[in-house]
Structures are given as C-alpha cells and as structure tokens.
Amino acid sequence: MRLYTYAGSPNGYKVELLLALLGRAYERVEVPIFDGASRTPEFLQKNPAGRIPVLELDDSTFLPESNAILWHLARGSAYMPRSLADQDRALAWLMFEQSEIEPVIGSARFWILTGRDRTRRDETERRVAWGKQSLAVLAGVLSARKFLVGDQPSVADLAVYAYTHVAPEIALALPEPVAAWCARIAGLPGYVGRVFEYDAKARSET
Ligand SMILES: N[C@@H](CCC(=O)N[C@@H](CS)C(=O)NCC(=O)O)C(=O)O
Numbered sequence: 001m002r003l004y005t006y007a008g009s010p011n012g013y014k015v016e017l018l019l020a021l022l023g024r025a026y027e028r029v030e031v032p033i034f035d036g037a038s039r040t041p042e043f044l045q046k047n048p049a050g051r052i053p054v055l056e057l058d059d060s061t062f063l064p065e066s067n068a069i070l071w072h073l074a075r076g077s078a079y080m081p082r083s084l085a086d087q088d089r090a091l092a093w094l095m096f097e098q099s100e101i102e103p104v105i106g107s108a109r110f111w112i113l114t115g116r117d118r119t120r121r122d123e124t125e126r127r128v129a130w131g132k133q134s135l136a137v138l139a140g141v142l143s144a145r146k147f148l149v150g151d152q153p154s155v156a157d158l159a160v161y162a163y164t165h166v167a168p169e170i171a172l173a174l175p176e177p178v179a180a181w182c183a184r185i186a187g188l189p190g191y192v193g194r195v196f197e198y199d200a201k202a203r204s205e206t
Pocket residue numbers: 006009010011012033038039050051052053064065066067098
C-alpha cells in the first residue's frame with residue numbers, strides 16, 4: 001500500500017491516523033502540492049481531481065478521496081460499525097464532514113493561516129460563522145454520547161476529528177463536549193498527533 005499525501009493536510013492526516021490506529025504498514029509519498037505536484041499528467045492519472053490523499057492499492061489501482069480511503073481501510077476492522085444501520089450512520093457523518101466541516105473549517109483555516117483571507121474577508125467570516133454552527137451540531141450530539149456512532153470509536157469519528165481538532169487554530173473554540181471527544185480520540189491506543197505546517201510556497205497565492 002502506498003499513500004500519496006502532504007504533511008500540511010488534515011485530509012491526509014485522517015488516513016495516516018487510521019493506518020496508525022490499525023497498525024498497518026504503508027509507503028508514504030510526500031506530494032509537494034504547492035509546487036503543482038498534484039496537477040502533473042502523471043498524478044492526474046492517479047486522481048483526475050488533482051488532489052491528495054490518494055491510496056495506491058496492492059493491485060496498483062488508485063483510490064482518491066480521504067473519506068473513501070478511510071471507508072476502504074476501516075472495512076473488517078474495529079473502526080467499521082458492526083450493524084448495517086450503524087454503517088449507514090457512519091456514512092452520514094462522512095458526508096457531513098465533507099459538506100459542513102472540511103470545506104467550512106478547513107477552507108477558513110487554510111485561508112487564514114496562509115494569508116489568503118486578506119483577499120476574501122467576507123467569505124472567510126461566513127465560513128468561520130458556519131464552522132461555529134457545525135461545532136454546535138457536534139456538541140449537541142456529543143453531549144449525549146461518547147462517540148458519533150454507537151459507543152465505540154469508528155471511522156466516523158476519525159473523519160470528523162481531522163479538521164475539528166484544529167478549529168481552535170482559527171479561534172473557533174471547541175465546545176466542551178467536542179473538546180472531551182477530541183481528548184477521547186487522542187487517548188486511543190496507537191494514536192498519532194500531527195503538527196501541521198504549511199511550507200513557504202503555501203503562503204503565496206499565484
Ligand atoms: N474531498 C477531498 C479533498 C482533498 C483536498 O482538498 N486535497 C487538497 C489538500 S487538503 C489538495 O490536494 N490540494 C492540491 C490541489 O488542489 O492542487 C478529500 O477529502 O480527499
């Protein structure tokens with residue numbers, strides 16, 4: 001298994017977190033996305049959308065989209081909910097993450113940390129306010145239960161955790177139930193944290 005990823009990306013991190021929790025071996029290939037490395041003809045063969053993460057499987061096929069990769073890796077593991085009904089619920093959280101967290105908290109964070117907010121102030125403010133609403137949704141759910149689906153950590157928690165736990169970097173405070181849930185995830189055996197840093201090229205908008 002080979003993972004094409006970028007160290008500054010929480011989308012890439014969510015996959016590496018699950019791989020670590022599962023104790024799975026893989027080859028890691030760093031893709032300098034701000035040098036255009038995810039847009040070369042060669043990389044576009046792996047993912048026509050030109051984005052990381054991409055997982056190269058043992059049969060030499062490529063799987064893009066962080067949450068699809070999580071789903072693939074979680075199959076047959078303790079991180080896949082047992083019942084089909086709970087699997088449906090986990091899938092709903094993966095969709096929630098891609099519509100209410102990643103393009104919301106993730107985009108606002110990227111713009112603010114790389115100075116891109118200066119050219120899109122209104123949109124940044126809109127997404128920060130929207131991110132606050134998404135965190136409130138999570139707080140409501142997590143005030144009543146320990147994990148997002150059932151009473152065990154699952155693929156749903158890992159997908160949602162990646163951009164949620166870094167929300168405080170853009171002054172989006174985590175409501176108490178969400179902070180407590182993040183601490184539960186960070187306490188899982190095999191957990192790996194990550195210090196995300198954008199390289200200098202990420203800060204220049206071309
Ligand atoms: N929905 C995709 C989003 C992936 C994504 O936005 N990747 C960014 C890094 S976080 C990327 O590769 N950007 C490089 C580019 O767009 O050229 C996923 O969850 O995997």
